[in-house]
Amino acid sequence: MLDILAITTPVFVLIAVGFGAVRTGLFSTADVRALGRFVIQFALPALLFKTLSQRSFGEIMNLRFILAYLLGSLLACVAAALFARYVKKHAPLSAVFVGMGSSMSNSIFLGLPIALQVIGPVAxxxxxxVVMVENLLMLPLLLAAAESLGKPGLGLLPALRRIFERLLKNPLVIAISAGFAASLLELAIPAPVARAIDLLSVTSAGVALFVVGGNLVRIPVGGLLGDVGLISFAKLVLHPAAVVLALWLVPGVDPAYQAGAVLIACVPMLSIYPILGQQYGLESLCSAALVATTVASFITVALWIWAVGQAGLLAASAPG
Incomplete structure (x- = not known):
């Protein structure tokens, strides 16, 4: 367990540093937003492009993994949304956001730094x-459902079309597409360009964690204890458990990919969750859930790393 804490503690220390920097006024919330844009628009796209372009297309186009992660995420989303709708008696729109918070991870700002430490570069x-699954499948479906429920008269298909048009301009989607193309065509990146990409990519993990902490300062935490507890439990326990079940139902996924899937599924929800909820008057629920889930994840992430190790997956995927 001490080895696990050695992995997770630096992650949450950097989050605390970001929180403290904004709380004490060393950085403003505008500064943190700018750093977040830097990670999303430059550092992380550089890392994803570098990783994908340097590997064979057969290695990175892992359809079994994509199917298993999508299935696990859908299981968690539907289970949480149905519970919220029919047991907790939420309105349909609120139930959609409970499902979203329960099934979409902060794979960029939290999942990647943790997985890199545990399983190495394959993370x-x-x-x-995972970004492909979340941005091209899960998020469009959930946002289209929210749009059609929150804006009467707007059909599901028109909502999906509008969302896909926005996503196709996303720097992460563009970087992943370019990386896949470079891998498929076996393109050699010129050395100066590759070096510039390297310099950008190494900044992604640390800055991302700092941004997570800085963003927590401006998130209000109110009541809604029962609903927050539901979302937190579903995200930190149900989602990774559903991914484990999906990996069992879709055999043949490499152990390193199995470990990575669980590690990414067990982190808190996407950082823009409160922003998405704000458009529909659900910012209080989403904000409180994000804070509570992030705090609780200090314990639950360590427990999931331990569970993955007990399953023997880390021995087959340890960084070389």
């Missing part, structure tokens, strides 16, 4: 595949 490939 970048796994995160790229």
């Amino acid at each position: 970048s490939v796994i995160v790229a595949l």
Whole structure:
């Protein structure tokens, strides 16, 4: 367990540093937003492109992994949304956001730094595949459902079309597409360009964690204890457990990819969750859930790393 804490503690220390920097006024929330844009638009796209372009197309296009992670995420989403709708008696729109918070990870700012420490460079490939699942499948479906429920008269298909048009301009999606193309065509990146990409990519993990902490300062925490507890439990326990079940139902996934899938599924929800909820008057629920889940994850992430190790997956995927 001490080895596990040696992995998770630096992650949460950097989050605390980011929180403290904004709380004490050393950085403003605008500064943190700028750093977040830097990670999303430059550092992480550079890392994903570098990782994908340097590996064979057959290695990175892992359809079994994509299917298993998608299935696990859908299971967690539907289970949490149905519970919220029919047991907790939430409105349909609120139930959609409970499902979203329960099934979409902060794979970029939290999942990647943790997975890199535990399983090594292959974590970048796994995160790229998860970003594809989340941004091209899960998020469009959930946002389209929210749009059609929150804006009467707007159908599901028109909502999906609008969302896909926005996603195709996403720097992460563009970087992943370019990385896949470079891998498929076996393109050699010129040395000066490759070096510049390296310099950008190494900044992604540390800055991302700092941004997570800085963003927590401006998130209000109110009541809604029962609903927050539901989302936190579903995200930190149900989602990774559903991914484990999906990996069992879809055999043949490499142990390193299995470990990465669980590690990314067990981190808190996507960092823009409160921003998405704000558009529909659900910012209080989403904000409180994000804070509570992030705090609780200090314990639950360590427990999931231990569980993955007990399953023997880390021995087959340890960094070389």
